[in-house]
Amino acid sequence: MPHSPAPRPQRRQSPAAVTAVLALSGTVVALMQTLVVPLLPDFPGILRVTSDDASWLVTATLLTSAVATPIVSRSADMYGKRKMMVVCLATMVAGSVLAAVGGSFVWLVIGRALQGFATALIPVGISIMRDELPKEKMGSSVALMSATLGIGSAMGLPLAGILYESLGWAWIFWVSAAAGFLLLLAVVLVIPESKVRTSGTFDYTGALVLSAALTAMLLAISKGGSWGWGSEQVLLLFLAAAILLAVWVPYELKVSQPMVDLRTSAFRPVLFTNLASLLIGFAMFANMLLTTQQLQLPPATGYGFELSVIAAGLCMIPSGLAMVVFAPLSGRIIRIFGGKIALMAGASVMVVGYVGRVFFYDSVPWVIVGSTVVGIGTAIAYAAMPTLIMGAVPITETASANGLNSLVRAIGTSTSSAAIAAVFTSVTMTVDGTRLPSFEAFKDIFWIAALAAAASALFAVLIPRAPLSDVGAVELVLQGRVLAPDHQPLTPAVVTVLKTSGEQVDWSRVDAEGNYSVALPHAGEYLMVANAAGWSPMAAVFEVDGRNLQQDFLLQDRLEITGTVNDNSGTVADAVITLLEAGGGHLGTTRTDDDGGYAFPLPLAGRYVVTMHSSGTRVAMAQKISVDTRSMRVDFAVPAVQRCSGKGVEG
Numbered sequence: 001m002p003h004s005p006a007p008r009p010q011r012r013q014s015p016a017a018v019t020a021v022l023a024l025s026g027t028v029v030a031l032m033q034t035l036v037v038p039l040l041p042d043f044p045g046i047l048r049v050t051s052d053d054a055s056w057l058v059t060a061t062l063l064t065s066a067v068a069t070p071i072v073s074r075s076a077d078m079y080g081k082r083k084m085m086v087v088c089l090a091t092m093v094a095g096s097v098l099a100a101v102g103g104s105f106v107w108l109v110i111g112r113a114l115q116g117f118a119t120a121l122i123p124v125g126i127s128i129m130r131d132e133l134p135k136e137k138m139g140s141s142v143a144l145m146s147a148t149l150g151i152g153s154a155m156g157l158p159l160a161g162i163l164y165e166s167l168g169w170a171w172i173f174w175v176s177a178a179a180g181f182l183l184l185l186a187v188v189l190v191i192p193e194s195k196v197r198t199s200g201t202f203d204y205t206g207a208l209v210l211s212a213a214l215t216a217m218l219l220a221i222s223k224g225g226s227w228g229w230g231s232e233q234v235l236l237l238f239l240a241a242a243i244l245l246a247v248w249v250p251y252e253l254k255v256s257q258p259m260v261d262l263r264t265s266a267f268r269p270v271l272f273t274n275l276a277s278l279l280i281g282f283a284m285f286a287n288m289l290l291t292t293q294q295l296q297l298p299p300a301t302g303y304g305f306e307l308s309v310i311a312a313g314l315c316m317i318p319s320g321l322a323m324v325v326f327a328p329l330s331g332r333i334i335r336i337f338g339g340k341i342a343l344m345a346g347a348s349v350m351v352v353g354y355v356g357r358v359f360f361y362d363s364v365p366w367v368i369v370g371s372t373v374v375g376i377g378t379a380i381a382y383a384a385m386p387t388l389i390m391g392a393v394p395i396t397e398t399a400s401a402n403g404l405n406s407l408v409r410a411i412g413t414s415t416s417s418a419a420i421a422a423v424f425t426s427v428t429m430t431v432d433g434t435r436l437p438s439f440e441a442f443k444d445i446f447w448i449a450a451l452a453a454a455a456s457a458l459f460a461v462l463i464p465r466a467p468l469s470d471v472g473a474v475e476l477v478l479q480g481r482v483l484a485p486d487h488q489p490l491t492p493a494v495v496t497v498l499k500t501s502g503e504q505v506d507w508s509r510v511d512a513e514g515n516y517s518v519a520l521p522h523a524g525e526y527l528m529v530a531n532a533a534g535w536s537p538m539a540a541v542f543e544v545d546g547r548n549l550q551q552d553f554l555l556q557d558r559l560e561i562t563g564t565v566n567d568n569s570g571t572v573a574d575a576v577i578t579l580l581e582a583g584g585g586h587l588g589t590t591r592t593d594d595d596g597g598y599a600f601p602l603p604l605a606g607r608y609v610v611t612m613h614s615s616g617t618r619v620a621m622a623q624k625i626s627v628d629t630r631s632m633r634v635d636f637a638v639p640a641v642q643r644c645s646g647k648g649v650e651g
Contacts, residue, residue, distance in 0.1 A: 015132075015133050015134065015137050015141070017190050018128070018129070018132055018133065018190060018191060018192075019129070019133070019137070019141040019144060019145075021183070021186045021187060021190045021191060022125040022126075022128060022129060022141075022145055022191070023141075023144050023145045023147075023148045024148065024183055024186070025085070025118075025121040025122070025125050025145075025183060025187075026121070026122060026125070026145045026146070026147075026148035026149045026152060027148045027149075027151060027152035027155070028092075028118055028121070028152065028179055028180060028183055029118045029119055029121055029122055029149065029152065030148070030149045030151070030152025030153040030155075030156060031152050031155065031156045031159075031176065031179065032061065032092065032115045032116070032118045032119070032176065033061065033119075033153065033156070034152070034153050034156030034157055034160070034288075035156045035159070035160045035172050035176065036057050036058065036112070036160065036172065037058070037156070037157065037160070038157055038160045038161050038164070038309040038313065039160060039164055039169060039172070040054055040055065040057070040058070042164075042169075043057060043169075046169060047104075047105040047108065048105075049105050052226050053105065055222075055226070056109050056112075057108060057109060057112050058112075058222075059219070059222050059223065060109045060110075060112045060113040060116065061112045061113065061115055061116040062116070062218060062222060062410070062414060063113070063116070063214075063215055063218055063219060064113045064114070064115075064116030064117060065116035065117070065118075065119035065120070065410060066214045066215075066218050066407060066410050066411075067211040067214055067215060068088075068116060068117045068119065068120050069119055069120045069123065069403045069406050069407050069410070070207075070210060070259065070260060070400065070403045070404060070407055071120075071207050071211070071259075072084050072087070072088060072117070072120035072124065072403070073120060073123045073124060073127075073399045073400045073402065073403025073404070073406075074202070074203075074207075074259055074260075074399070074400040074403065075202065076124045076127065076399040076400075076403075077127075077196075077197070077198040077396060077397055077398070077399045077400050078197060078198050078199075078200070078202060079197075080193050080194065080197070081124050081127055081128050081131070081193070081194045081196075081399060082128070082187060082188075082191045082192065082193045082194065083193065084120070084124055084399075085121060085124055085125065085128075085187050085191065086184060086187060086188065087117075088117045088118060088120050088121050088124070089118070089121070089180050089181075089183055089184040089187065090184060091114050091117040092114065092115050092117055092118040092176075092180045093177050093180040093181050093184065094114055095110070095111040095112065095113065095114025095115040095116075095117070096111065096114075096115060096173045096174070096176040096177035096180060097111075097173070097174075097177050098110060098111035098114065099111025099112060099115070099173040100170045100171075100173035100174050100177065101170075111173065115176065118180070119406065119410070120403065120406075122145070122149070122402075122406055123386075123399055123400075123402030123403040123405065123406045124399050124402075124403075125145060126142055126145060126386045126390075126398075126402050127194075127390075127398040127399035127402055128191060128194060129141050129142055129145070130390050130395065130398050131194040131195070131196050131395070131398075131519075132192060132194070136335070138387075139330075139331040139332075139334035139335045139383070139387060140327065140328055140330075140331025140332070140335075141331070142331070142334075142383055142386050142387055143327040143328070143330035143331040143334065143379070143380075143383035144324070144327040144328075144331075146323075146327070146330070146379060146382035146383045146386070147323040147324045147326070147327040147330075147379045147382075147383070148323075148324070149323075149382065151317075151320035151321065151323060151324050152320070153288060153316070153320065154313070154316040154317045154319055154320025154321075155317070155320065156313075157292060157309070157312065157313030157316055158309075158310050158313030158314045158316075158317070159175075159313075160172055160309075160313075161308070161309040161310035161313055162310060163175060165310070195475070195476070195477055195519075196395055196396050196398075196477055196519045197396065197477065197517070198257075198396045198397060198517055199479060199515055199517055200256065200257035200511055200515065201256075201257055202257070203252075203255055203257055203258055203259040205251065205255075206248065206251060206252055206255060206258055206259030206260070207259050209244055209247060209248040209251065210244075210248055210259055210260070212240075212244050213240075213241050213244035213245045213248060214241075214407075216237045216238070216240040216241040216244065217237070217238065217241035217411075218410075218411070218414055219237055220233075220234045220237035220238045220241065221411075221414045221415055221418050222414055222417065222418065224418055224422075225418060225421040225422060225425065229422075249262065255512075256511045256512035256513060257511055260400065260404055261393075261397060261400070261401075261509065263492075263509065264392075264393055264394075264397065264401070264509065265401075265404065267392055267393075268462070268463065268464055269388060269391070269392035269463050269464055270389060270392050270393060270401065272459045272460070272462045272463045273343075273385055273388040273389055273392070273405065273459075273460075273463060274404065274405055274408045275456075275459045276343060276347070276381075276385070276456040276457075276459040276460050276463075277385050277405050277408045277409045277412065277456075278408045278409065278411060278412040279412060279452040279453065279455050279456040279459070280346075280347065280350075280378070280381045280382070280385070280409065280412065280452075280453065280456050281408070281409035281410065281411070281412025281413045281416070282412040282413065282415055282416040282419075282449065282452045283347075283350050283354070283374075283378075283416070283449040283450075283452045283453040283456070284350075284374075284378045284382075284412075284413070284416075285412070285413035285416040285417060286416050286419075286420060286445055286446075286448075286449040287319075287353075287354075287371055287374040287375065287378070287449070288316070289416070289417065289420055290357075290420070290442060290445055290446070291312075291315070291316060291319075291367060291370075291371045292312045292313070292315075292316065293437075294361070294367060294442060295307045295311070295312040295315055295364065295367060296308075296309065296312050297436060298431060298432075298436075300431045300432065301429065301431055301436055301438070301439070302439060303361055303362070303439040303442065305364055305367075307364075315364065315367070315368050315371075316371065318368055318371075318372050319368075319371045319372045319374070319375035320375065322372045322375050322376050322379070323375050323376065323378065323379035324379075326376050326379050326380065327379060327383065329380070330342060330346075330379055330380045330383035330384070331383065333345060333380065333384075334383060334384060334387050338465060339384040339385070339387035339388040339391065340384075340388065340460055340463045340465050342380055342381070342383060342384035342387070343380075343381050343384035343385065343388065343456070343457075343460040343463075344457050344460040344461065345377075345380055346377045346378065346379070346380030346381030346382070346383075346384060347377065347381055347453045347454070347456040347457035347460060348377070348453075348457055349373065349374075349376055349377030349380065350373075350374050350377035350378060350381065350449075350450075350453035351377075351450050351453045351454050351457070352373060352377075353370055353371075353372075353373030353374035353375075353376075353377055354370075354374060354446045354447070354449045354450035354453065355446075355450055356369075356370050356373060357370035357371075357374075357446050358443050358446045358447065361439070361442075377453070381456070385405055385409075386402050386405065388463060389401050389402055389405050390402070394506055394507055394508045394509070394517075394518070394519075395506045395518070395519035396477070396506075396508060396517045396518070396519055416449075419445070419448065420445055423437070423441050423444050423445055423448075424437040424441050425437075426441075427440050427441035427444060428441070475520065475521055475522045475523070475546075476519070476520040476521075476522070476523060476544065476546055476549060477517060477518070477519050477520070477549065478497070478517070478518050478519075478520055478544060478549050478550075478551055479515065479516065479517045479518075479549060479550060479551075480495075480515075480516060480550055480551040480552045480553065481510070481513070481514040481515055481516070481552045481553070482495060482510050482514045482516060482530050482532055482552075482553045482555065483514055483552060483553065483554050483555070484535075484554075484555060484558075485554065485555075485556055487554075488514075489510070489512070489513050489514025489515075490510070490514055490532040490533075490535060490555060491510050491511070491512055491514060491532070492509070492510070492532070492533050493509075493510045493514070493516075493530065493531060493532035493533070493535075494507060494508070494509050494510070494530075494531050494532075495507065495508050495510065495516040495518060495528065495529070495530050495531075495553070496528070496529045496531075497518045497520065497526050497527070497528050497529075498526065498527040498528070498529070499526065499527070500525055500526065500527055500541065502527075505518070505519075505520060505521065505526065506518040506519050506520070510532075520544060523544050523545055523546040524543075524544060525541060525542070525543050525544075526541070526542055526544060527539065527540075527541050528540060528541075528542055528551065528553075530553035530555065532555055534558060534559050534601045534602055535555045535557065535558050535559060536555065536556075536557035536558075536559060537555075538553055538554075538555055538556075557631075558601070559601070559602035559629070559630070559631045560599045560600060560601060560602055560631050561579065561599070561600040561601075561602060561603075561610065561625070561627070561631070561632055561633075561634055562597065562598065562599045562600075562631070562632075562633055562634075563577075563597070563598060563610075563633050563634040563635045563636065564592070564595070564596040564597050564598075564635050564636075565577075565592050565596045565598070565612055565614070565635070565636045565638065566596060566635070566636070566637055566638065567637075567638035568638075570596075571592070571594075571595055571596025571597075572592060572596050572614055572638060573592055573593065573594050573595075573596060574591050574592060574614075574615075574616075575591065575592045575596070575598075575612055575613065575614045575615075575636075576589060576590075576591055576612070576613045576614075576615065577589065577590050577591065577592065577598045577600075577610065577611070577612055578610070578611045578613075579600050579603070579608060579609075579610055580608060580609040580610075580611065581606075581607075581608060581609075582606070582607040582608060582609060582624075587600075587603060587608070588600055588601075602627065602629075602631060602632075603627055604627070605627055605628050605629060606626075606627055607624065607625070607626055607627075608624075608625050608626075608627055609622055609623070609624055609625070610622065610623050610625055610634050612636045614638065619638050621636050621638070623636070
């Protein structure tokens with residue numbers, strides 16, 4: 001592997017400026033998701049399509065964002081985070097302009113699909129914060145970025161109504177284009193390109209199969225209500241998604257540079273954080289959908305207030321503002337207690353908010369209070385999730401790991417929308433000849449969302465509590481290989497870098513060629529440990545000077561089961577040695593050499609049986625062994641007189 005060039009000095013931007021630009025990207029993402037929602041009842045008449053067709057203006061964005069988020073996030077780790085932010089913003093601006101000038105339903109759907117690329121800004125932006133901000137600023141900055149998702153969602157509803165009634169529907173997209181263009185300029189001028197990169201080649205096959213699986217699954221979820229959950233289209237889509245995922249998972253476990261590192265995703269901190277995120281996404285989206293619908297329904301329902309679209313949207317602003325106000329508190333909780341406690345606290349606040357909405361619903365102020373309490377819990381939980389992810393994965397994989405977390409949350413919001421539609425169509429009442437959801441339907445969703453948030457808190461309890469990171473912004477990236485004595489790559493293997501005082505700085509799993517990449521906060525002295533399956537680990541202190549950013553590990557001691565076979569006349573050559581699991585499974589067979597010796601790679605810790613058979617003398621023997629993590633020796637001494645019968649060994 002060639003040596004990495006010494007990094008060129010780069011002026012570090014103000015943390016406040018970086019945070020402001022990245023937080024604004026969260027607002028833009030939220031605007032893209034909600035701007036068309038208030039107009040969905042009017043679009044069928046404007047575009048001369050059916051209501052089901054008009055729903056594609058939301059579905060197209062959902063599908064594109066689900067597909068783009070993991071692909072863009074992985075590309076950001078490999079090719080540059082700022083570069084991918086520019087690509088996403090440019091695509092979003094192009095989609096906004098296309099939707100504004102296209103003049104037809106088809107072009108509007110294409111434009112909305114291109115706007116979906118904006119969703120990938122969130123995980124990429126959070127990973128830039130991890131790379132560029134000092135450690136004391138990161139928690140509050142991530143919290144603020146998460147909070148802007150709430151304020152963007154709250155602003156999108158009334159803003160869309162005002163633009164539509166004052167200037168026409170096309171101006172919704174012109175404003176989107178203008179906001180995206182200004183943010184694009186800000187990213188180019190303020191955000192530095194990250195030094196942290198993952199080496200290797202892009203997993204095109206994995207990206208293609210994952211994209212197809214996500215498209216099938218989310219299309220089935222989003223259209224199940226209108227097409228029928230038992231319809232052939234929906235069942236075939238779910239079947240296709242299952243088959244594609246069944247192909248994708250083993251492929252990702254085998255490929256050198258996977259699209260998604262499933263082994264890292266299976267770590268308890270990452271796995272339980274993603275499961276909690278799925279449920280938080282479900283609970284969060286229910287709050288936004290239920291609040292605006294309840295406020296707009298007629299008073300004859302017994303719980304509605306017949307507010308206009310603009311007025312209902314304005315009632316969401318307190319929730320969004322509360323998320324921004326509570327962002328510093330979220331950051332403080334994370335900084336003092338860690339992301340696990342913050343996630344549990346946020347989920348618990350959401351439970352309180354939803355339970356309160358079941359009993360206090362008979363006035364607009366109570367609805368706003370309930371929505372705001374849920375919004376506060378959402379802000380705290382959303383701030384905690386990326387912090388937990390970044391604390392559990394290698395720094396060089398933060399964008400792709402956060403991208404997967406964002407995708408999981410998106411699946412939660414899609415499932416929430418489908419669940420609400422299913423309940424609203426089954427638990428109804430008739431008002432003036434019109435079929436509307438009864439308040440029992442709202443209560444059912446409130447309870448379901450509360451249970452989802454409570455389950456999220458339980459998953460948070462299972463997340464191992466990690467020490468708070470003492471590593472700030474990244475300055476250097478050290479790369480190298482883990483090799484055997486014959487210079488062949490060793491895999492699976494892991495390289496961990498520590499401060500000499502013992503705190504972890506970063507870690508990296510090697511690829512199929514033995515390559516690793518770790519991020520360092522500055523030049524200096526570090527303790528590095530390389531550990532490969534079946535080999536004794538190696539630890540050494542290295543001085544990283546910022547010029548030579550290449551360090552290879554040559555592991556020397558292979559962990560083995562070794563031994564010899566002897567009889568009275570000396571060693572026994574060509575004896576057959578077999579290693580079996582205690583339950584009878586076959587692990588390997590070898591033969592003794594001319595000196596009577598043999599060797600097996602050390603298996604996983606457990607109980608095994610080693611057998612010996614000398615075909616020349618028909619001698620057979622066996623020994624039970626217990627393997628831990630150390631090499632061991634198992635010798636066989638053949639008795640002077642021994643014969644083998646059909647009933648066993650006799651001597």
